[in-house]
Amino acid sequence: MTTLTTSIIPDKQTFVKLNKTHTLNHKAICVFVATGFFLDQDSYWEDEICLQPASKHEIDDNGFFLNSKPWFEWHYSPRDLTFDQVLEEYVTLLTDIIHEQVKDNPVVLPLSGGLDSRSQALVLSKMNNPVSAYSYSFQNGYPEHKISKNIAEICGFNFQEFFISKGYLWDVIEDLGTINKCYSEFTHARQMAVFKQLSNMQGVMSLGHWGDVLFDKGAPDTITENSIVSFLLKKMVKAKGVELAEKLWKTWGLEGDFNEYLVTRVEDAVSKIKIDNISAKVRAFKTSQWAHRWTTTNLSVFEAAKPITLPYYDNRMCKFICTVPEKYLADRQLQIAHIKQHKALARVTWHANKPFNLLNYNYNKSPYNLPSRVANKVSREISSIMGKPLIQRNWELQFLGKENDNQLRTFLFSDSFASFVPEEVTSYFYSQFKNDNPIVYAHPLSMLLTLALFQKQNNL
Numbered sequence: 439m440t441t442l443t444t445s446i447i448p449d450k451q452t453f454v455k456l457n458k459t460h461t462l463n464h465k466a467i468c469v470f471v472a473t474g475f476f477l478d479q480d481s482y483w484e485d486e487i488c489l490q491p492a493s494k495h496e497i498d499d500n501g502f503f504l505n506s507k508p509w510f511e512w513h514y515s516p517r518d519l520t521f522d523q524v525l526e527e528y529v530t531l532l533t534d535i536i537h538e539q540v541k542d543n544p545v546v547l548p549l550s551g552g553l554d555s556r557s558q559a560l561v562l563s564k565m566n567n568p569v570s571a572y573s574y575s576f577q578n579g580y581p582e583h584k585i586s587k588n589i590a591e592i593c594g595f596n597f598q599e600f601f602i603s604k605g606y607l608w609d610v611i612e613d614l615g616t617i618n619k620c621y622s623e624f625t626h627a628r629q630m631a632v633f634k635q636l637s638n639m640q641g642v643m644s645l646g647h648w649g650d651v652l653f654d655k656g657a658p659d660t661i662t663e664n665s666i667v668s669f670l671l672k673k674m675v676k677a678k679g680v681e682l683a684e685k686l687w688k689t690w691g692l693e694g695d696f697n698e699y700l701v702t703r704v705e706d707a708v709s710k711i712k713i714d715n716i717s718a719k720v721r722a723f724k725t726s727q728w729a730h731r732w733t734t735t736n737l738s739v740f741e742a743a744k745p746i747t748l749p750y751y752d753n754r755m756c757k758f759i760c761t762v763p764e765k766y767l768a769d770r771q772l773q774i775a776h777i778k779q780h781k782a783l784a785r786v787t788w789h790a791n792k793p794f795n796l797l798n799y800n801y802n803k804s805p806y807n808l809p810s811r812v813a814n815k816v817s818r819e820i821s822s823i824m825g826k827p828l829i830q831r832n833w834e835l836q837f838l839g840k841e842n843d844n845q846l847r848t849f850l851f852s853d854s855f856a857s858f859v860p861e862e863v864t865s866y867f868y869s870q871f872k873n874d875n876p877i878v879y880a881h882p883l884s885m886l887l888t889l890a891l892f893q894k895q896n897n898l
Contacts, residue, residue: 439504440497444489446510446756447648447729449737449748451488451621454495454503458485462898464690469700471885472683473674474623475732477703482620482892491730510753512722514715516763521771524762528772529779531758532749536561536644539747544641546744547571547595548629549586551789553653553773554646556589558749560780562644563593570639574600574628576835585787592782598635606631607836608845611891617742620892622735623884625833629739636743643740648729649750652759655768656721666716667704670723674704678867682882685863717764725756833880837871846883849890858893859886 442452466480479487487503489495492510497503519527536558545562549555549571562569571593573586583599590597607614610630618627629636636643661669680697687696707727713719729751740746749755759767766772774796778784784796791799794807801807836842849855850864864886871879892898 439499442489442495442497443509444491444493444495445751446492446753447725447748447751448489448491448734449746449751450741451730451734453481453486453488454497455501456485456487457500457502460485464686464692465699467889468683468687468690468692468696469703471686471882471889472676472679472696472700474676474679474881474885475728475735476621477727477731478707482896488731491726510757512711512713512718512726513760514713514718514764515761517761519763521766521775524766525772525775527758528762529776531754532557532776533561533564535749535752535754536747537565539749539752540565540567540642540644542567544568544570546636546639546641546643548643548645549573549589549597551582551585551787551792552646552650553770553777553788554649554750555586556777556783556786557649557773558644558646559589559593559595560777560783563595563780568641569593569595570598570641571595572598572600572632572636572639574602574632576602576830576832577604582789585789588786589783592780592786598639600632600635602628602631602832602835604835604839605842605845608842611849614739615891615895618735618738620888620895622732623881623888624891625831625836625880625884627736627739628832629743633739633743636740639744641744643744643746645737645740645746645748646750647733647737647748648725649773650770651721651724651729652750652755653767653773654770655764656717656719656724659717661716661720663716666708666720667701670704670708670720671701675700676881677878678870678882679885682863682867682885685866686859689860689863715764717768718760721759831877831880833884837880837883838876846887849887849894850883852890852894854898855890855893858898859889 444452461484463480463482463484466476467482469480470476479490481488490506493506493508495503495506545567547555547558547562547569549559550573571586571590573583575581575583587597587599607624610633611624614624614627614630657669684696708723711719711722713722737746777796786795787793788795788799791802794802837846850868851861867879867882867886871883
């Protein structure tokens with residue numbers, strides 16, 4: 439017998455076999471297309487499960503799963519500390535973790551216009567490790583790389599800028615499916631567009647994933663115990679994802695109602711979190727589900743290019759969060775206060791509140807932000823008139839245009855895929871995307887593409 443121990447937020451998904459017949463888990467797949475990730479320990483298969491976080495798992499000598507027992511459970515145990523005391527602990531902890539993770543290695547740092555990577559940059563700027571930073575922007579999109587370049591220059595890092603080009607997906611989609619096993623749809627993994635460049639960079643990668651969830655409010659004050667599930671479902675379910683799930687549910691002849699099944703699954707998962715504070719409870723749910731089954735899936739692309747480190751995934755960071763009063767976690771206060779210790783970094787534009795920065799973002803409201811809003815609208819209209827509309831979403835580069843459409847149809851309308859998902863279902867969502875509302879129907883179309891590659895790679 440073997441015992442496997444998983445972290446509070448695992449940096450990879452571990453799948454093990456059950457002593458069952460090898461058949462598709464159609465109900466789990468329906469949840470996947472509705473939300474974009476699998477719940478709990480679900481997989482594509484009835485005889486395969488994903489080991490749950492923060493648990494010790496026993497596997498028999500034949501490799502079959504036996505049982506699990508949690509070694510950690512999320513809790514809310516706030517300590518009676520001042521904000522400054524918590525801030526000092528947070529900065530010390532983040533610094534210690536980054537030091538321990540990167541050791542003496544050169545560091546590769548993906549930079550964005552947000553707060554997580556900027557927090558890492560501040561810590562790394564005080565270390566002796568050589569740092570190679572990079573960022574990317576969409577072709578004809580907002581130049582977020584300029585914010586990142588500014589941060590890198592202030593910190594004294596080398597910097598490379600990349601542009602995510604139109605249609606890059608089709609050259610790498612087979613490789614991406616092999617890397618992530620089709621456990622995440624394909625339009626989020628922008629790093630695949632620059633995979634070779636990342637592979638050639640020297641050092642270990644320091645990734646800031648999940649800091650934005652840990653260091654912010656889990657839910658608004660208006661959410662109650664009775665409304666947690668509906669609140670989470672609104673966050674989880676993607677546009678028209680349920681519509682696709684319902685059609686597949688009927689196509690595959692599954693018993694009951696998909697919506698009732700999904701609600702019951704979320705209710706059961708929430709009920710296992712024994713926390714009274716609503717905000718902390720929601721954060722725990724998100725971390726045990728989203729982080730593990732969605733964010734971690736996409737980490738596999740980075741890991742295929744470079745060794746990765748994740749300061750916010752560290753067990754110590756999760757345990758620390760459980761002891762911080764919610765009032766100090768709300769609105770990214772700790773991260774902002776940390777970065778404001780370096781005035782030059784604080785003055786760099788905060789992408790979520792552009793064109794404002796960490797010193798004046800409180801003015802991102804009417805009437806103070808009216809000039810920037812007008813300027814942005816005029817810029818978008820001019821770009822549209824010139825035939826270069828602003829690209830804001832990755833799928834716009836991968837699904838729009840004749841060449842993209844030809845590639846997309848090759849996957850969606852193959853004879854083999856029609857044996858898995860009936861062509862009338864695929865045709866309906868393809869038509870809605872093309873002729874009705876592409877923004878709303880992009881998600882189900884992307885999920886169908888994911889299922890098409892899954893079917894192809896597994897010879898279903």
